[in-house]
Amino acid sequence: MKRNTKEAILLAALHLFADKGYDGVSVRDIAEAVGIRQSSLYKHYESKQDIFDHILIQMEVQYQQMTQEVRAPQGDMAAVASAYERITTEELKAIARGMFFYWTESDYASQFRKMLMIEQYKSEAKSRLYHEYLTEGPLKYMTELFRLLIERECFIQEDEAFLALEFYAPIFFLMNKYDSGAKRDVLITQLDQHIEHFADHYRKD
Structure with a gap:
């Protein structure tokens, strides 16, 4: 895939969490939103909680970039x-x-x-x-x-x-x-x- 799959997973998960809530979203839902198999998603993140934790990391990075911009x-x-x-x-x-x-x-x-x-x-x-x-x-x-x-x-x-x-x-x-x-x-x-x-x-x- 040309796009960064790891980033695509985070953004898709974030959209789903914002729409359905964290508990209302499964790893399968996230994989389907990205267009990959669930097994492929696990090559990038261990669990839904791992995805959420990386969303927080990415949020910190983007916030720092924004304050500079x-x-x-x-x-x-x-x-x-x-x-x-x-x-x-x-x-x-x-x-x-x-x-x-x-x-x-x-x-x-x-x-x-x-x-x-x-x-x-x-x-x-x-x-x-x-x-x-x-x-x-x-x-x-x-x-x-x-x-x-x-x-x-x-x-x-x-x-x-x-x-x-x-x-x-x-x-x-x-x-x-x-x-x-x-x-x-x-x-x-x-x-x-x-x-x-x-x-x-x-x-x-």
């Missing part, structure tokens, strides 16, 4: 805070748009997000993943970032956890509106307006 600040938190200290509102809007498109339009990331939204109610382990990727994880990261930016006097004195929630909650809401079929251009306009409003209200000149 949208030019999000890299490094430890001190380096990230230093970069955001100098960033313009227009640059911040571009980063936010890039991440929004990634979670809503990237085939891999959007299906991963939908899968976790389903699985959070069925599995304690997958619920932890959901919160790590989409709720508590981002909020924890942003809370620490805003703490450093407040210390550097880039932002007004405010509770850093509140700022993290104030920044992230509308973005999370807009992603869910995207899933329900809201118009893309309207959502992007609202995203830009949110970033501008947040910067105007909390960022020091």
